[in-house]
Amino acid sequence: QVHLVESGGGVVQPGGSLRLTCAASGFTFSSYDVHWVRQAPGKGLEWVAVIWYDGSNQYYENSVKGRFTISRDNSGNTLYLQMNTLRAEDTAVYYCARGRECSGGTCYSAAYFQDWGQGTLVSISS
């Protein structure tokens, strides 16, 4: 059974930093792209970042480029999101989500989000 468990959220002052972690289990982590998606209080879903299954590529939503860094440890089945220079508008629940299955440069499924963690709340406030 697929499990994605986020942690690391909390209250941070504007301009501060936070590192989110997503622990994965129940599937071959190194064979899947993984994403961060966020949801501001009472709002809709917003894609934040993706990292390829092998860590070779990372892509970001425009508003977080240069401030957020997505990374992964395939040996430890863990996804990270380093968030720097945080702003009030970054306040949200952050979800990790499992994406495409890929191996050796070939992907075997489309890029929808098959499974989601329960989320971790990040609150930026002075």
Add this chain to the structure above:
Amino acid sequence: EIVMTQSPATLSVSPGERATLSCRASQSVRSNLAWYQQKPGQAPRLLIYDATTRATGIPARFSGFGSGTEFTLAISSLQSEDFAVYYCQQYYNWWTFGPGTKVDLK
């Protein structure tokens, strides 16, 4: 950026009735369209992918239709557990979500 729109914003339905939700893309996304269900305090759950394919474990009362720019999610006979917010998402060019349709009790 591909912009997704959904209508209506809120759909009031009685249990047992059929619900029809619409999603439109600002440009063609072919069949690269997913639907997710989200209940209060919970993570989204994948319902439909590739516009028409039900995800594992999703009841047959959920059906997806469409391609290109116009898509529909139909719930044939609404159950109490189906009251939720439904989001469409395109994954043709990066990833963008619609603003959601809330299905509530009439």
